[in-house]
Amino acid sequence: MFTIKLKRIIISGYRNFTRSGFTSLASILIMTITLFVITSLIFIQAGLNSSLNDIKEKVDVTVYFVSNADEASIKNIENSLKNLPEVRDITYTSQDQALIDFKERHSNDYLTLQALDELDDNPLGASLNIKAKDPSQYESISKYFESDTTLSKGAMTIIDKIDYHQNKIVIDRLTSIINGAKKLGFAISLVLVLISIFITFSTIRLIIYMSREEINVMKLVGAGGRYIRGPFIVSGVLVGVISSLVTIILFIPVSIWLGNQMTDFIGINLYTYYKANFFQLFIIMLGSGVIIGGISSIFAIHRYLKK
Amino acid sequence: MIYFNNVTKKYRDNTSLEDVSIAITQGEFVAIVGHSGAGKTTLTKLILAEESPTGGTVFFESTDINKLSNKDLTNFRRKIGVVFQDYRLLSNKTVYENIAFAMEAIEKNENEISEDVPHVLELVDLTSKSLHFPHQLSGGEKQRLAIARAIITQPDLIIADEPTGNLDPINTNEVVNLLKKINDLGTTIILTTHNRSVVDQIKKRVITLENGRVIRDDKDGKYML
Numbered sequence: 001m002f003t004i005k006l007k008r009i010i011i012s013g014y015r016n017f018t019r020s021g022f023t024s025l026a027s028i029l030i031m032t033i034t035l036f037v038i039t040s041l042i043f044i045q046a047g048l049n050s051s052l053n054d055i056k057e058k059v060d061v062t063v064y065f066v067s068n069a070d071e072a073s074i075k076n077i078e079n080s081l082k083n084l085p086e087v088r089d090i091t092y093t094s095q096d097q098a099l100i101d102f103k104e105r106h107s108n109d110y111l112t113l114q115a116l117d118e119l120d121d122n123p124l125g126a127s128l129n130i131k132a133k134d135p136s137q138y139e140s141i142s143k144y145f146e147s148d149t150t151l152s153k154g155a156m157t158i159i160d161k162i163d164y165h166q167n168k169i170v171i172d173r174l175t176s177i178i179n180g181a182k183k184l185g186f187a188i189s190l191v192l193v194l195i196s197i198f199i200t201f202s203t204i205r206l207i208i209y210m211s212r213e214e215i216n217v218m219k220l221v222g223a224g225g226r227y228i229r230g231p232f233i234v235s236g237v238l239v240g241v242i243s244s245l246v247t248i249i250l251f252i253p254v255s256i257w258l259g260n261q262m263t264d265f266i267g268i269n270l271y272t273y274y275k276a277n278f279f280q281l282f283i284i285m286l287g288s289g290v291i292i293g294g295i296s297s298i299f300a301i302h303r304y305l306k307k
Numbered sequence: 308m309i310y311f312n313n314v315t316k317k318y319r320d321n322t323s324l325e326d327v328s329i330a331i332t333q334g335e336f337v338a339i340v341g342h343s344g345a346g347k348t349t350l351t352k353l354i355l356a357e358e359s360p361t362g363g364t365v366f367f368e369s370t371d372i373n374k375l376s377n378k379d380l381t382n383f384r385r386k387i388g389v390v391f392q393d394y395r396l397l398s399n400k401t402v403y404e405n406i407a408f409a410m411e412a413i414e415k416n417e418n419e420i421s422e423d424v425p426h427v428l429e430l431v432d433l434t435s436k437s438l439h440f441p442h443q444l445s446g447g448e449k450q451r452l453a454i455a456r457a458i459i460t461q462p463d464l465i466i467a468d469e470p471t472g473n474l475d476p477i478n479t480n481e482v483v484n485l486l487k488k489i490n491d492l493g494t495t496i497i498l499t500t501h502n503r504s505v506v507d508q509i510k511k512r513v514i515t516l517e518n519g520r521v522i523r524d525d526k527d528g529k530y531m532l
Contacts, residue, residue, distance in 0.1 A: 015399070091336060217397060220355065220407065221409045227411070
């Protein structure tokens, strides 16, 4: 009996859905908009993250050594830095390399180059460029130089300067902007998602409200609560499934367009991102659609079945 | 079968039924007549427990129907077939499905459904329209479909609330004859109407309501108001 009942409920829900024509179309439209908003927010988050990563990438701290520092002790410092958990990457620039870089940077500035040629020795020191895993960690890395005893006593004497203190204000501000942007982005997403879920819920409620007479008739004919509720839930779930299919297809041209037009602005190619995460995104859309559609129906019909 | 014990029903300050006591026995065909607003529809709603009385009790056999749980209420309603003036069909189901739904609701199996539905369709002469939707039917056809839906589950009682209210004389005649035929097969019928010719054609028990009170209860009644 259970399978027969289930079969009847599914058939009946499917028929309700197909025969309601315009009403079904309207709820698919609203649900599609909701799923569109949710997916757009995922895209925006992805874009935001990649821009933030780009910015983070540009933040670093450089330790300059005095020009007569010997390479072995610099390597020593580099190795001990590599053991710090905050450090992501270290690049060593030798004295000679620093000179080459300097000349390249000033290739149009004959005066400076001439002055450089007058010198016998290479006046530039070697340097270590340090990238932290997170911008907020630069402070602790720079403090490491001041306080850590694992560095040999001689190490402090070969360090010319650390440019952290010059960059500190920029780094601090950036850190707070990044954190703020993340929080704000999340809050806005949450509000938008809640609003669109509420609109979908109201639409489905309205549709079931229009069927309240029919629900009454079903009750009078002797149908039990579950048997009345079932087809409405099936219709709601169907709306969710179809809407997620519509949205996933709709996002193909959208992401191609965004990929062509906005890659430089956003920092990542959204079409590539869409392709790479297609399956995951589809599951999110399908899941959201089915859950919103199904649960809305359950809640909306609940009040008509109470008596 | 159905007993009203001093039943009063008030909607806010409006008294719709006042101190009504009637007993209806198995197999009867009872016509309840009265002007609009006399309380006829309220009476049927009380029998179906769609409304609960302000005072007094309504019994079906020996149970107070207003004390039934949701599940028992569903089971109770399965013993009653209802026909309305405004038909109340399921608009997005076909003629066949409207009738089949009533059987599915009471958990009949597919064999019974495919056997009984065509039989009833024939009885109400709608076989050729079984794939039509309600909006494609005339008033008389809709009412015959409503009756078919009411009788398919073989209820003990059929309540027909102004079933001929929207019909022309020819269709009215058909519906009344159909109800009489069903009554002859043993089903109790309660019919409300304000149509004189309907009452006079049935020639059975007539209960007359006026301003919520029973003013007449005749065994071989005629329409007298």
